Amino acid sequence: MSDSPAYAIADDLAVALTLAAEADLIAMDRYRSQDLGIQLKADKSIVTDADTRVERMIRDHLAEARPHDAVLGEEFGDDGDSRRRWIVDPIDGTSNFARGVPIWGALIALVVDGAPVVGVVSAPALGRRWWGATGHGAWLQQDGGTAHRIRVSAVDRLEEATLSYNNLQTWDQYGYLDRLVALSRAVGRTRAFGDLWSYMLLAEGAIDIAGEFDVKPWDIAALVPIVTEAGGRVSTVRGIDALDELSVLATNGPLHDEVLARLA
Structure with a gap:
């Protein structure tokens, strides 16, 4: 090397x-x-x-x-x-x-x-x-x-949170659609802003949770320093800190562990 x-x-x-x-x-x-x-x-x-x-x-x-x-x-x-x-x-x-x-x-x-x-x-x-x-x-x-x-939101209750899920088809493809639907019932509102927009709105504090499947390192790497420096957290849907898995979950931080538990 x-x-x-x-x-x-x-x-x-x-x-x-x-x-x-x-x-x-x-x-x-x-x-x-x-x-x-x-x-x-x-x-x-x-x-x-x-x-x-x-x-x-x-x-x-x-x-x-x-x-x-x-x-x-x-x-x-x-x-x-x-x-x-x-x-x-x-x-x-x-x-x-x-x-x-x-x-x-x-x-x-x-x-x-x-x-x-x-x-x-x-x-x-x-x-x-x-x-x-x-x-x-x-x-x-x-x-x-x-x-x-910019700074992520301080929302710490799921019932007050906004979730952007990006693409229903990939949640379904990876076997997480039922868990996404259950999560959608727990949050305050759902949106599907899509692509980079979801994560940047999260970093700005406009939404609180964003996630998707079927992603590659080039879809994720640039998002991580922005979200984390804004005070948020980024992991895979399984809670792993990695760029080479096929999912990403970003939150404002306080909601992260609860969202991971609901998707587990």
């Missing part, structure tokens, strides 16, 4: 924010384009020419800015072997992107020794960018304005 030079986490965050700004420019240029190229991947999900352009840009930039680091991306796989790995989803919510729904964006994370330490989520069609880094808090910038710190 190759080692990497030591960098200040603030410098790594600056790199990630630069990548997000460039990703926004590329993606917005293709958003709602009449000649958007769309292909079907082996797993039946779709990929657009914007996904591949964004990921190539990120990889090229990192090859110069962080040449010793490894990169894992949704479209072009794993490259390099290092304790420092950038994990990238060039466009989370590609189906939304292709259909003109504004809930999509770039997810850019730095993972060191298996732990996500920097996360940037940038949703230009919503005019919003969120970021978090270990020890540096979680932040939101709206329409390029001054960033402000």
Whole structure:
């Protein structure tokens, strides 16, 4: 395993924010384009020419800015072997992107020794960018304005909580639909905001619980530093702290153990 030079986490965050700004420019240029190229991947999900352009840009930039680091991306796989790995989803919510729904964006994370330490989520069609880094808090910038710190809610009773479950089909596929329905009866309200939006609303304190199945490391890694630096908790639905399992559960913290128990 190759080692990497030591960098200040603030410098790594600056790199990630630069990548997000460039990703926004590329993606917005293709958003709602009449000649958007769309292909079907082996797993039946779709990929657009914007996904591949964004990921190539990120990889090229990192090859110069962080040449010793490894990169894992949704479209072009794993490259390099290092304790420092950038994990990238060039466009989370590609189906939304292709259909003109504004809930999509770039997810850019730095993972060191298996732990996500920097996360940037940038949703230009919503005019919003969120970021978090270990020890540096979680932040939101709206329409390029001054960033402000964000914090999860203080809700500590399920009957007052809002749950976003993302996709009923995958809860059913993994055998958790009955438990989700039972949880939905215990909370105050349910929504299905979907993709990155659920977790960023949680980090902002607008909702209290978010979860889904059929996820990959690039779907999760960037979310973790933002939610945790905002005061929340992230695990798998089984309560494990891992990026390589196929589920994710995020809460404001006080509700986490009770939600895990109800899904067990």
